[in-house]
Amino acid sequence: MSTPGTSRTSRTRAATGQDATPPTQPPTGGIAGTDDLAATLTARSDAEIAQLLQSRRDLIAPPSSSFTTLAARAGGRPSVEIALADLGAQPLAVAQAVVALGTQDAGVISRATGLGADDVAAGLERLRHLALVVEAGAVPGLAEVFGPRPQVPQAPVAPRPEELEVQEAAAVADQASRAAEELVRLATVLLEEWGREAGAILRTGGVGVRVLTRTAQALQESTQVTATVIEMAAGAGLLGLDEDGETWVPSREAAA
Incomplete structure (x- = not known):
C-alpha cells in the first residue's frame, strides 16, 4: 500500500x-x-x-x-x-x-x-x-x-412537560432515599469488583469497553448506568490510581 x-x-x-x-x-x-x-x-x-x-x-x-x-x-x-x-x-x-x-x-x-x-x-x-x-x-x-443479538442501548430520557406528574413530598423523599441506597449498593459492588480485578485506564483517563462490560455484568446493569456509577465513585474520591498509575482501584477513602 x-x-x-x-x-x-x-x-x-x-x-x-x-x-x-x-x-x-x-x-x-x-x-x-x-x-x-x-x-x-x-x-x-x-x-x-x-x-x-x-x-x-x-x-x-x-x-x-x-x-x-x-x-x-x-x-x-x-x-x-x-x-x-x-x-x-x-x-x-x-x-x-x-x-x-x-x-x-x-x-x-x-x-x-x-x-x-x-x-x-x-x-x-x-x-x-x-x-x-x-x-x-x-x-x-x-x-x-x-454478538448475534445485541440489545439497543437506552439513555436518562427526560419526559416531555405534559408527561410530568406532581408527587407528594413524602413520596419524592422515599424515592430519593431508595435511589441513594441503590447507588451505595452499586458503588459497593463496583469497589468489590475492582478490588479483585482493577480497571485498566486508557490514555484519555477513562476505562475501555472490556472493563466497562465486565463491570456492568458484575453490577447487573447497563453499560450506561455502570459508566455513571464509575464517574460518581471517582468524583466522590472512592477510586484512585495504583502505584504505577495504570489502573483504577479502590482508594484509601473507600477502605476507611
Whole structure:
C-alpha cells in the first residue's frame, strides 16, 4: 500500500479493483464486507488515510500491501476491539445501536436509544472516521463484538412537560432515599469488583469497553448506568490510581 502523498490514481484500482468514486446513496445498515471497506478506504484522500492510521495505530505495523489487506485487518475483531477501547460511552452506544437496528439513520437511532440527535450524529461521524462503519453497514468485527443479538442501548430520557406528574413530598423523599441506597449498593459492588480485578485506564483517563462490560455484568446493569456509577465513585474520591498509575482501584477513602 502506498504511503500518504503518493498518487491516488496509481493505487485505486490496483488495491480493490473498484472505482474510487464516493458513494452517492445514503448510508444503509447491515454488515459490510471486506470489499465494501476496501472501496471506502480507497476513496479516501491521503490525508484521511493518514488520520485513520493515526487514530488506529495498530494498523500501522506491519504495513499493509493493499487496501484490501488493510480492510481485512481494520474490519477484524482484534483491531475493532482496540478501536472501541478509546470510544466514549455515547459513541459506543451508537455503535451498538447500528448493529442492533441494522441502520445508520440518525433519527431512528435517536428515537430507539433516547440519545440526542447531535450526539448520534457525532457518534456516527466518529465511527465512520475510524472505519468501523461504512455505507454498507458495520464492519464484521463490530458485529462480532456485540454478538448475534445485541440489545439497543437506552439513555436518562427526560419526559416531555405534559408527561410530568406532581408527587407528594413524602413520596419524592422515599424515592430519593431508595435511589441513594441503590447507588451505595452499586458503588459497593463496583469497589468489590475492582478490588479483585482493577480497571485498566486508557490514555484519555477513562476505562475501555472490556472493563466497562465486565463491570456492568458484575453490577447487573447497563453499560450506561455502570459508566455513571464509575464517574460518581471517582468524583466522590472512592477510586484512585495504583502505584504505577495504570489502573483504577479502590482508594484509601473507600477502605476507611
